[in-house]
Amino acid sequence: MKMLTCSRLNSCFVNPFKWIARGIILLFTVGNISVQAQEFPSQKQSELIKPLNKKLQSADLLAQINETEVSRVTEKPGLVSTAMQWLRSTDRPGDLQIHGFVSQAYITTSDNNVFGNSDNGGSFGLTEAGLNASLRPLPRLQLSAQVLSRRAGEGNSGMPRLDYAILDYQLYSHEANQFGIRVGRLKNPFGFYNETRDVAFTRPSILLPQSIYFDRTRNLGLSSDSVQLYGNAAVFDRGTFSTQFGVTLPVVDNRDTESSLLGLVRDGSLNREVSYIGRGIFETNDKRLRLGISGIWLNTSYDPKNPVSSLNPLELGPGGLEFTPVFFSAQYNAERWTLTSEYAIRPFQYNNSFQNPSLNGLHVVGESYYIQGEYRFTPKWEGILRYDALFTDRSDRNGSDWVAQNPERRHGLEHSRFAKDITVGLRWNVTPAFMLRAEYHYVNGTAWLSGLDNPIDLRTRRPFDTDQHWHLFAIQASYRF
Amino acid sequence: MNLFHFSIQIRILRYCLSRARSYFGFALFICFLGVKADVRANDHYEIVTNLNVSETALTVNSLRSIFSMSLKTWPDGTKIRVFVLSDDDKLHKAVSKEKLNVFPYQLRSTWDRLVFSGTGQAPIRVNSIEEMRDKVINTPGAIGYLWRANIDENVNVLQIK
Numbered sequence: 021m022k023m024l025t026c027s028r029l030n031s032c033f034v035n036p037f038k039w040i041a042r043g044i045i046l047l048f049t050v051g052n053i054s055v056q057a058q059e060f061p062s063q064k065q066s067e068l069i070k071p072l073n074k075k076l077q078s079a080d081l082l083a084q085i086n087e088t089e090v091s092r093v094t095e096k097p098g099l100v101s102t103a104m105q106w107l108r109s110t111d112r113p114g115d116l117q118i119h120g121f122v123s124q125a126y127i128t129t130s131d132n133n134v135f136g137n138s139d140n141g142g143s144f145g146l147t148e149a150g151l152n153a154s155l156r157p158l159p160r161l162q163l164s165a166q167v168l169s170r171r172a173g174e175g176n177s178g179m180p181r182l183d184y185a186i187l188d189y190q191l192y193s194h195e196a197n198q199f200g201i202r203v204g205r206l207k208n209p210f211g212f213y214n215e216t217r218d219v220a221f222t223r224p225s226i227l228l229p230q231s232i233y234f235d236r237t238r239n240l241g242l243s244s245d246s247v248q249l250y251g252n253a254a255v256f257d258r259g260t261f262s263t264q265f266g267v268t269l270p271v272v273d274n275r276d277t278e279s280s281l282l283g284l285v286r287d288g289s290l291n292r293e294v295s296y297i298g299r300g301i302f303e304t305n306d307k308r309l310r311l312g313i314s315g316i317w318l319n320t321s322y323d324p325k326n327p328v329s330s331l332n333p334l335e336l337g338p339g340g341l342e343f344t345p346v347f348f349s350a351q352y353n354a355e356r357w358t359l360t361s362e363y364a365i366r367p368f369q370y371n372n373s374f375q376n377p378s379l380n381g382l383h384v385v386g387e388s389y390y391i392q393g394e395y396r397f398t399p400k401w402e403g404i405l406r407y408d409a410l411f412t413d414r415s416d417r418n419g420s421d422w423v424a425q426n427p428e429r430r431h432g433l434e435h436s437r438f439a440k441d442i443t444v445g446l447r448w449n450v451t452p453a454f455m456l457r458a459e460y461h462y463v464n465g466t467a468w469l470s471g472l473d474n475p476i477d478l479r480t481r482r483p484f485d486t487d488q489h490w491h492l493f494a495i496q497a498s499y500r501f
Numbered sequence: 502m503n504l505f506h507f508s509i510q511i512r513i514l515r516y517c518l519s520r521a522r523s524y525f526g527f528a529l530f531i532c533f534l535g536v537k538a539d540v541r542a543n544d545h546y547e548i549v550t551n552l553n554v555s556e557t558a559l560t561v562n563s564l565r566s567i568f569s570m571s572l573k574t575w576p577d578g579t580k581i582r583v584f585v586l587s588d589d590d591k592l593h594k595a596v597s598k599e600k601l602n603v604f605p606y607q608l609r610s611t612w613d614r615l616v617f618s619g620t621g622q623a624p625i626r627v628n629s630i631e632e633m634r635d636k637v638i639n640t641p642g643a644i645g646y647l648w649r650a651n652i653d654e655n656v657n658v659l660q661i662k
Binding site for chain 1: 560561562563565566571572573574578579580582587588589602603604606607610611613614616617618619620621623
């Protein structure tokens with residue numbers, strides 16, 4: 021027992037990132053409370069901020085918040101709120117806006133690992149933080165960028181990366197009709213949630229419906245370097261139709277994507293090839309009904325590390341693959357409740373150059389859908405109920421055909437070809453800026469588990485330890501400004 | 502005996518009826534109050550702009566596009582700057598439900614989508630009606646809303662068609 025606690029403590033100290041993340045959350049919480057406590061003398065405070073504002077250039081102040089402020093405020097929480105006030109304040113040149121968020125989740129599972137070693141007593145493996153700035157130097161021109169850090173199991177280390185950096189120019193604008201162009205690294209517009217999937221406040225639950233918003237291939241789906249045309253058009257005074265169409269270079273250079281597309285993390289690398297993405301959403305004027313359709317035509321190819329002639333039978337050849345999913349989305353918003361459903365059909369096509377019998381010419385059509393209800397008991401308390409289903413191959417929904425292809429190696433692994441997830445959750449908006457959430461999942465199947473968190477035994481090509489029926493419980497705290 | 506019971510029953514019934522009538526009257530009164538309050542709310546605020554904005558009238562669609570942050574410039578090409586009160590403010594609720602015909606939570610999610618996908622900006626939040634008035638008066642291209650009582654010749658009142 022003593023040994024156990026020692027090793028636990030030890031691992032905590034060894035992993036300083038955990039402590040930093042927890043510290044930041046604690047600080048933000050304290051800061052937030054102090055903002056609330058000091059609401060009355062807000063006029064005085066704004067007078068105080070003004071000279072501070074003038075003295076410090078924006079960059080300096082930001083740097084201060086990031087580095088020194090954190091250590092100083094432990095004694096004076098008032099400074100955090102001052103900094104927050106500054107971030108919220110508006111009298112900045114070029115209509116500069118700065119926003120951000122930090123979220124920390126605790127996840128525990130009965131079996132199988134989700135975002136770290138959740139199976140053994142739970143883990144704080146999911147931390148998300150982002151900071152963005154936007155600027156309007158000209159009335160029709162907007163520049164914006166966001167840096168994102170995401171620590172989630174083996175797939176995401178928490179290394180900050182450029183999430184988006186966009187130049188947006190509105191070419192035409194009249195009443196409800198707009199037309200414009202965006203260039204840079206853009207968030208991929210598909211479904212209702214993909215563009216803001218890392219911001220807990222914009223998600224309906226801690227884990228998005230995994231059938232459609234895979235977290236294991238998330239970097240592939242999340243953002244890409246692209247040129248995008250967008251437009252909004254009024255439809256007969258009934259609503260607005262918004263469209264986006266982009267030509268993109270997907271971001272494929274990460275281990276999780278490789279492991280899901282090619283079965284394992286390979287020595288070679290995935291190449292970026294020109295791909296296309298588009299979405300149209302119709303929204304009625306009262307925003308009650310929203311209907312959307314989105315599609316992706318993603319191309320990528322694999323380059324082995326060694327020359328083709330010297331490949332051993334275990335390595336893959338230089339093959340190409342095409343992923344062409346189509347998503348249908350629908351949502352109805354009433355004052356108290358919201359009903360959302362999305363359906364996706366996901367064809368994968370591998371070509372014949374992989375020199376591997378199980379990948380060559382492989383054509384699989386996956387299918388996913390979920391239906392979700394949210395209910396707002398009060399503006400502060402919300403509940404959610406969802407059924408989410410994923411089938412890796414829609415013509416083989418229980419995985420039996422897939423096992424029959426290679427019974428020796430795959431027996432008992434039918435459950436890796438589907439996942440059906442029932443979710444119940446509760447959200448508490450403590451303040452407009454701080455939110456707490458808890459949810460429970462009962463999952464039948466393992467199709468969306470990350471291969472990195474649940475590794476495969478290279479000798480037998482089977483996962484070491486996965487179970488078909490499992491439970492997941494998660495809580496999350498999130499702060500934004 | 503039976504007669505006695507009967508008369509008691511009649512008395513109880515009468516009593517109940519009179520109680521019910523008074524309850525009904527009270528409920529009607531409350532409803533009436535509610536309607537009255539609503540009517541009063543609806544014509545006691547206005548959409549206002551900075552004096553440099555030359556528009557005098559806007560369509561509901563344009564107004565909704567402005568508060569959804571997708572219409573970013575006035576017809577003369579200058580920047581639109583949108584000011585709002587907090588989501589749970591009475592005036593904000595009234596404006597979004599009655600003028601824009603959307604719930605405040607829908608506006609919030611529209612703004613969050615814009616801010617965190619990098620495709621737009623959020624409106625600027627003010628903490629009080631006095632601050633709203635101050636910002637609209639002093640910011641070129643500003644649009645916001647005010648109670649009638651706070652409106653004077655320093656702001657433009659927009660007619661919504």
